[in-house]
Amino acid sequence: MDIGNKIAFLREQAGLTGSALASKVGLNQSQICKIEKGVCNPSISTLRKICDALGISLPQFFNGESLEEMPLHLQRLLAQAKKLSPEEVQQLSNLLEVMLAKKEVKKEDI
Structure with missing residues (x-):
């Protein structure tokens, strides 16, 4: 699963809309949408903010058992x-x- 799809999956599991995640991270909804669709990749700083908003650490995002597993x-x-x-x-x-x-x-x- 690529980064964008994983963010979308985790966001949905957390019960957040794209707009709510964007607000928590300090981005606009279109930026979150582009990241989730794989149009662009987030910087490490932005990914860390996304992980914080989703209640996981950056290492968990990359190394942890994914929720779908x-x-x-x-x-x-x-x-x-x-x-x-x-x-x-x-x-x-x-x-x-x-x-x-x-x-x-x-x-x-x-």
């Missing part, structure tokens, strides 16, 4: 988590840790 249920979970506040994300993380700890205890009991 994740199972659908994990894609949905991630999309939902992105809609939460930082405090809600922390609460969700705490809940998952408790659930996993309970699961580990059950394994040890067997």
Whole structure:
């Protein structure tokens, strides 16, 4: 997947419009559209701003498992988590840790 397509995919997964992403990054919508269509490539500085707006790091953009490679249920979970506040994300993380700890205890009991 090329850079533009990956940005478009991640933007849609984040629930952002092209206009909303452009606003967060400090570009206009036509520039985002050109990047997503592969007409032009973003500078590293612009790509870093796009990644920040999408909630990922630059290394994750290039090296991380792409969302389309994740199972659908994990894609949905991630999309939902992105809609939460930082405090809600922390609460969700705490809940998952408790659930996993309970699961580990059950394994040890067997």
